[in-house]
Amino acid sequence: MLAQGLYSLNDLQQLIEGDGDRWRPLVFTNGCFDLLHCGHVRYLQAAKALGRSLIVGVNSDRSVAALKPPAPGQPPRPIIPDIERAEVLAALKPVDGVFIFPETTAMAAINLLRPDIYVKGGDYCPDTLPEAPTVRAYGGEIHLIEIEVPQSTTHIVRRILGE
DSSP states (O other), X not given: OOXXXXXXXXXXXXXXXXXXXHHOSEEEEXXXXXXXXXXXXXXXXXHHTXXXXXXXXXXXXXXXXXHSXXXXXXXXXXXXXXXXXXXXXXXXXXXXXXXXXXXXXXXXXXXXXOOSEEEEETTSOTTTOTTHHHHHHTTOEEEXXXXXXXXXXXXXXXXHTTO
16 A cells, blocks of 8 residues: 555455455546546545445546647646545545556456446446446446536636636
8 A cells, every 4th residue: 555545456456355345335436636626526425325435546647648638728637646636535535545547548447346336427428438348248337426516627727727
């Protein structure tokens, strides 16, 4: 374990396999979580309510940069380094564990952890989620959580820049 609640993916897999009663049903979500806001917190609270434990995969700096290429007049993403984003998430009450992953999708992590429930925000559609076939292949459940606070890092940055 690194900082409290921050793990390598392999260490997390071993912990879950070694003590399923503590971790399962396991809920998993992933994302950039660049500038943490109220929408993120409510989303994580709702995700945790679906199972016993909540694991969050955080996109690495390189994968965020690939997912969110620079826009004219905008700062490069991510704004906050991955290790700091992960540490902040790990400190949140609903979150039981966090790891950083280098890919742009969470398929490799899902294959390894095999969460009982895979969660994404209501702005996604199960049919277009790249991870959906992987989750369905082992019998996992996909749950979309309604967005309560329509907020994003992009909107926050635009507001700061006065756009």
